[in-house]
Amino acid sequence: MTSADDRSDADVDGRAPRRQARGQRRIEEILDAAGRVFVREGYDAATTNAVAKEAGISPGSLYQYFRNKDEIAQGLAVRYAAGLAELQRAAFDGVDPQGLSLEDLVRRVIDPVVAFNVAHPAFKTLFARTDPPPGLAEATAPLDASIHERAAALVAARAPQLAPADAARVSVVATQLVRAMMPLVVAASGAERERLAAEARSAVAAYLRVALG
Amino acid sequence: MTSADDRSDADVDGRAPRRQARGQRRIEEILDAAGRVFVREGYDAATTNAVAKEAGISPGSLYQYFRNKDEIAQGLAVRYAAGLAELQRAAFDGVDPQGLSLEDLVRRVIDPVVAFNVAHPAFKTLFARTDPPPGLAEATAPLDASIHERAAALVAARAPQLAPADAARVSVVATQLVRAMMPLVVAASGAERERLAAEARSAVAAYLRVALG
DNA sequence: GGAGAATACGAGCAATCACTCGCATATGTC
DNA sequence: GACATATGCGAGTGATTGCTCGTATTCTCC
Numbered sequence: 064m065t066s067a068d069d070r071s072d073a074d075v076d077g078r079a080p081r082r083q084a085r086g087q088r089r090i091e092e093i094l095d096a097a098g099r100v101f102v103r104e105g106y107d108a109a110t111t112n113a114v115a116k117e118a119g120i121s122p123g124s125l126y127q128y129f130r131n132k133d134e135i136a137q138g139l140a141v142r143y144a145a146g147l148a149e150l151q152r153a154a155f156d157g158v159d160p161q162g163l164s165l166e167d168l169v170r171r172v173i174d175p176v177v178a179f180n181v182a183h184p185a186f187k188t189l190f191a192r193t194d195p196p197p198g199l200a201e202a203t204a205p206l207d208a209s210i211h212e213r214a215a216a217l218v219a220a221r222a223p224q225l226a227p228a229d230a231a232r233v234s235v236v237a238t239q240l241v242r243a244m245m246p247l248v249v250a251a252s253g254a255e256r257e258r259l260a261a262e263a264r265s266a267v268a269a270y271l272r273v274a275l276g
Numbered sequence: 277m278t279s280a281d282d283r284s285d286a287d288v289d290g291r292a293p294r295r296q297a298r299g300q301r302r303i304e305e306i307l308d309a310a311g312r313v314f315v316r317e318g319y320d321a322a323t324t325n326a327v328a329k330e331a332g333i334s335p336g337s338l339y340q341y342f343r344n345k346d347e348i349a350q351g352l353a354v355r356y357a358a359g360l361a362e363l364q365r366a367a368f369d370g371v372d373p374q375g376l377s378l379e380d381l382v383r384r385v386i387d388p389v390v391a392f393n394v395a396h397p398a399f400k401t402l403f404a405r406t407d408p409p410p411g412l413a414e415a416t417a418p419l420d421a422s423i424h425e426r427a428a429a430l431v432a433a434r435a436p437q438l439a440p441a442d443a444a445r446v447s448v449v450a451t452q453l454v455r456a457m458m459p460l461v462v463a464a465s466g467a468e469r470e471r472l473a474a475e476a477r478s479a480v481a482a483y484l485r486v487a488l489g
Numbered sequence: 490g491g492a493g494a495a496t497a498c499g500a501g502c503a504a505t506c507a508c509t510c511g512c513a514t515a516t517g518t519c
Numbered sequence: 520g521a522c523a524t525a526t527g528c529g530a531g532t533g534a535t536t537g538c539t540c541g542t543a544t545t546c547t548c549c
Binding site: 105107108187188191192193194196232233235236239240242243244246247255258259262263265266269270272273274 | 318320321400401404405406407409445446448449452453455456457459460468471472475476478479482483485486487
């Protein structure tokens with residue numbers, strides 16, 4: 064996985080170009096622009112030329128930093144994986160998951176996820192798809208993996224008696240439930256958004272109460 | 277809405293061509309082929325030329341029956357809406373929903389839906405998308421509406437005390453949960469598929485038990 | 490201040506795709 | 520069997536798009 068991440072800014076020969084500070088800034092700008100375009104147009108309909116235009120650069124410059132569209136998605140996915148990991152770390156900072164009620168545990172997981180989705184609307188264009196095209200699936204695979212890893216760890220901690228296959232299924236299902244609710248929550252606003260977030264928490268908690276025995 | 281539906285077989289001048297039996301058969305063949313192509317490639321990546329080839333006809337013949345790609349999706353959606361309605365009618369034939377336990381009710385709704393998804397794998401390529409492109413959204417809007425209508429009717433029957441806004445939210449959320457689970461269920465097979473279907477039933481039932489009060 | 494590398498440009502190429510058009514054949518009706 | 524219409528064909532078109540390439544500018548380091 065780490066070697067795959069490194070490849071993302073490696074040359075065809077495996078030689079990584081040495082980025083100047085300007086280049087690093089450009090990469091961030093491109094990713095920001097890509098997020099906005101993905102939200103506006105959807106991933107499939109988004110064109111690389113549109114991303115370049117949104118970033119205020121030429122198509123040629125874009126391809127200086129990303130070899131293709133999927134690699135842009137991958138860049139965003141890496142960002143998001145880091146942001147989510149940080150959020151979850153903060154949510155459980157100095158807290159023992161075992162000591163929480165199921166409702167509190169679910170709240171601590173979902174509320175930051177909701178906040179993250181609201182703050183980064185492009186996130187769901189990459190992650191909340193039930194049938195991503197192959198290239199996008201590959202780009203977001205590490206993100207998916209890290210999310211499932213965290214979910215599986217929580218399930219294992221709460222229900223150590225569960226057979227591994229059952230635990231895996233429960234964490235996949237719970238993740239899927241959250242994934243499905245995010246577009247609904249983000250699409251709403253104000254009080255309705257909070258109500259939908261509450262429904263998401265309620266659904267996941269209710270499911271887990273049954274599934275974890 | 278009804279006039280929009282009629283427009284689908286209407287000419288530009290509003291004159292509907294009179295189909296021969298041969299033409300009706302072709303339409304069915306094209307829809308069958310489109311379903312297979314959508315499953316193989318996904319809706320966005322599927323090309324109309326590929327659909328024509330899969331159906332064993334020329335692109336020109338395809339456009340004899342469908343004005344564009346979205347209209348093919350709409351044709352499939354109409355088929356699916358009818359199939360689902362029939363399935364649900366059969367599931368509740370001579371049964372009073374009020375007299376069932378929540379678990380039985382959920383089972384009667386979800387099991388046919390699972391069977392339908394397994395039998396028609398293209399269904400989820402149209403329906404189980406969290407962010408469909410605008411054209412597809414328009415094509416599947418009637419299908420979405422009829423599904424939500426049925427869900428809302430069941431919710432209203434079970435929880436007449438719920439405010440309309442709350443009832444609507446519950447039925448939307450429940451529908452979304454089912455929608456999200458279908459790709460997981462269909463992707464699995466054999467015993468694992470049945471276990472995932474059981475998780476879907478369990479999640480929806482657990483949610484509804486809380487949400488319906 | 491000069492060499493080498495990174496950054497930047499943007500016109501345009503090659504490929505793809507939704508859809509058309511002119512014309513031929515099949516079908517149903519009188 | 521003749522007429523009208525439905526069905527059928529498939530090469531081709533106009534538009535789009537991911538991506539390249541030749542070239543010009545800016546940065547870093549000596």
